[in-house]
Amino acid sequence: MNKKALTLATSLALVGTIVAGCGSDNNSAGGNGNAGTGGGDKDPTVTLRLLTTNPLVGEESIELFEEQNPGIKVNYEYVPTADYSAKFAALAAGGEIPDVFWTQSGFYTDQIKQGLVKDLSEEMKTKNYEGDQVWEETFIPALLDNARNVVKKGLGERDNYDYGVPFTMTTIAVLYDKTIFDQLNITPPATWDEFMANNETLKQAGYTALSMHNNWIDWYPRLFWDQYTRDELTSNPNAFEDGTMSFSSESVKQGLVSFKELWDKGYFPSNGITAELQAMQQMFVQRKLGQFLIAPDKLEYIINNAPKEMSLATYALPGIAGLPSRSLGGSSNVFAVSEKTEHPEEAVRLLKFITSKTHFSEVDALKYSNSGLNNIESEPELEQFLSGFTNAAAGGFSPDILVPTTINTQISTAFKTDLLPNYLFGKISLDEITEQLQKLYEETTKN
Known part of the structure; x- marks a missing residue:
């Protein structure tokens, strides 16, 4: 897929069906009412704060929302993912949690446990942003189930599991340059052995074979665990809780x-x-x-800066243990409403907009994203280029909390910023990293 063709595309949904129609009724807020009913020259009556680490929800999104909801003004703040934990902790300590905010599994369960997140179970049964469907029914069921299972896995049985809503269906695939593969006479791998052989060929040709960076450093072990521990954790999903498995288990x-x-x-x-x-x-x-393990919402920089001679394509990463490959992701991006918001109706309306057909259809920055919504039109121009993401999603998703390194903020941060780096550098042994992970797991879940 060349750069020119990609630029012509206007939207993308890797999973979904033919659109039934996206006529927007912007004066309907479902069961929450529309705060903005005045004319365009009316001064805003409500101001909301929005915090996100996901750049897909940006100034273009806010401008469209404010245009369609003249009674609401949104103060938007972006923070890099690596700084999110410290930023949110500081806001929580000062009682200044934004009305609507981005979160994900490791943070999400802590925030719910601390009573910082609004229960959305009743709102999910009201109309969506366009007013033409029940809100919870607009999501692909597997995606919504994934988000709910994060809460259930992290916090146990509850009356409900809807404290936030999934923003996109994140899938992980390998991006590569077909011209380089052709020059080296290699093809997208169908097996792990072929994948490893390609890595060696790329290395010998002078390329760095695989991407890795600090915030995604745990992607590889989590993908591998989905292969090695799948049988054990499928037969007993509570194996870590009941002690049947631990971080010292051979599969881990x-x-x-x-x-x-x-x-x-x-x-x-x-x-x-x-x-x-x-x-x-x-x-x-x-x-x-040579190869970039990446999510589709991080493609825009590469598409906009790729040299003309690049011919980009994607493939789903093969399973290291030979099992059908499943992707990381699912509902890894979640938006929630503060329990302390002074404007719950307006905050929920903003949340409905973020997860709406209107947002994904009309905001240009979202064209490479996978909305996770039903009835979003697929863009044929991009399907071949992004087939790796499609294939990864078709294989299903590894549970966000499988081997529990993402069960809360403390263990997730320690795993990515301390234990894994020291293990790779040889500063701690295999037994030491598994023992420390087990200790952290027991300490952070005993309450």
């Missing part, structure tokens, strides 16, 4: 061993442990990086 260790093997073979960039996403994007467009 195998995922870490396989990750370190990739590192020791020199397939990752030498600065991958500390590098930011943008560094990987730059390496790729400079044709120094």
